[in-house]
Amino acid sequence: MAEIVIKNLRKDFGDFTAVQESSFTIEDGEFFMLLGPSGCGKTTTLRMIAGLELPTSGEIFLDGEEISQRPPSKRDIAFVFQMFALYPHLNVRKNISYPLASQGMKRRDIKAKVAEVSKILGIEHMLDKPVGGLSGGDRQRVALGRAIVREPKAFMMDEPLGALDAEFREHMSEELRALHDRMGATTVYVTHDQLEAMQMGDKIVVMNNAVVEQFGTPRDIYNKPASVFVADFIGSPSMNFLPFNGTVKSGDTTVQMGQQRIVVPEQLTSAEGELILGIRPENISLSDNGAVKSSVVALEYLGTTQIVVLDSEYGELKARVDAAQPVAVGENVGLEFDSATITLFAKSNGRALRSVLNDGVFPHG
Numbered sequence: 001m002a003e004i005v006i007k008n009l010r011k012d013f014g015d016f017t018a019v020q021e022s023s024f025t026i027e028d029g030e031f032f033m034l035l036g037p038s039g040c041g042k043t044t045t046l047r048m049i050a051g052l053e054l055p056t057s058g059e060i061f062l063d064g065e066e067i068s069q070r071p072p073s074k075r076d077i078a079f080v081f082q083m084f085a086l087y088p089h090l091n092v093r094k095n096i097s098y099p100l101a102s103q104g105m106k107r108r109d110i111k112a113k114v115a116e117v118s119k120i121l122g123i124e125h126m127l128d129k130p131v132g133g134l135s136g137g138d139r140q141r142v143a144l145g146r147a148i149v150r151e152p153k154a155f156m157m158d159e160p161l162g163a164l165d166a167e168f169r170e171h172m173s174e175e176l177r178a179l180h181d182r183m184g185a186t187t188v189y190v191t192h193d194q195l196e197a198m199q200m201g202d203k204i205v206v207m208n209n210a211v212v213e214q215f216g217t218p219r220d221i222y223n224k225p226a227s228v229f230v231a232d233f234i235g236s237p238s239m240n241f242l243p244f245n246g247t248v249k250s251g252d253t254t255v256q257m258g259q260q261r262i263v264v265p266e267q268l269t270s271a272e273g274e275l276i277l278g279i280r281p282e283n284i285s286l287s288d289n290g291a292v293k294s295s296v297v298a299l300e301y302l303g304t305t306q307i308v309v310l311d312s313e314y315g316e317l318k319a320r321v322d323a324a325q326p327v328a329v330g331e332n333v334g335l336e337f338d339s340a341t342i343t344l345f346a347k348s349n350g351r352a353l354r355s356v357l358n359d360g361v362f363p364h365g
Contacts, residue, residue: 290334
């Protein structure tokens with residue numbers, strides 16, 4: 001398997017820019033997620049790594065070799081599509097063995113490889129069945145088998161679970177991650193589902209409007225979002241945003257918000273004018289003495305926790321609190337924020353006001 005390095009990758013389709021100056025590194029053996037809304041450039045990025053699209057500019061390195069202009073057949077990369085892309089006239093065994101047969105491998109070696117892969121995927125019992133009669137999950141296993149049997153340097157997966165129903169999709173995502181851990185394969189996986197990305201990925205690139213907003217571990221992206229977009233896109237419910245006017249000097253560790261002096265967890269870069277304070281719902285507590293006054297407008301019961309929807313002077317907020325905590329619609333409450341979890345953003349460009357950004361953060365705008 002191999003490391004993949006992306007440097008200043010760009011893709012234009014006429015006047016439309018699908019990917020703009022993207023740079024990041026996929027470590028050898030990582031399960032790497034390309035995450036973002038529809039049209040953000042994640043699939044185009046994946047297709048350029050696989051060789052299905054040629055970049056307008058930039059470089060792609062696989063195992064130390066520059067491959068950006070090589071055809072797909074010369075990249076030693078396997079691609080798994082959302083819609084399976086199986087041969088309907090062949091049975092499971094012949095679908096899996098097809099890449100090896102086309103390479104001229106000996107029949108006994110093909111038989112051994114197919115047996116090995118089908119055992120890993122738990123599909124030995126269906127090798128002689130036609131693929132047309134299989135369930136969506138089983139067809140996806142066959143598609144994975146056809147990719148795995150080649151033993152490529154890296155796997156590209158374009159929303160491979162997107163056609164499955166919600167319950168089976170969750171089950172297959174667990175199986176995919178377990179399969180990756182057994183094989184140690186470098187895997188690049190495209191998804192628009194932030195829960196899927198957080199659950200499965202070692203690292204995540206978050207894209208929006210052709211730009212890499214941030215990349216890092218799921219923990220870093222959740223706890224230290226680089227932009228309002230990332231903070232809003234990741235998390236359910238998403239981060240609360242409280243707009244206010246203020247002045248921040250470089251190196252500040254507090255900010256004046258109305259009558260309150262709020263401590264923030266990191267030194268800040270300078271900014272003046274409209275600012276945004278970001279706080280996750282689980283980092284808001286309800287208290288009679290809380291400085292931000294609000295009223296409860298709705299409750300969402302989730303079993304162990306409840307989402308409290310609040311009307312405050314800063315607009316609507318959501319707090320996630322213990323389900324046993326007594327709260328009633330119409331009740332007036334004060335809010336306290338866990339200052340160690342606050343993120344400040346400049347409204348002008350939506351970027352976080354951190355003096356030292358993570359290596360995986362790419363400022364823009």
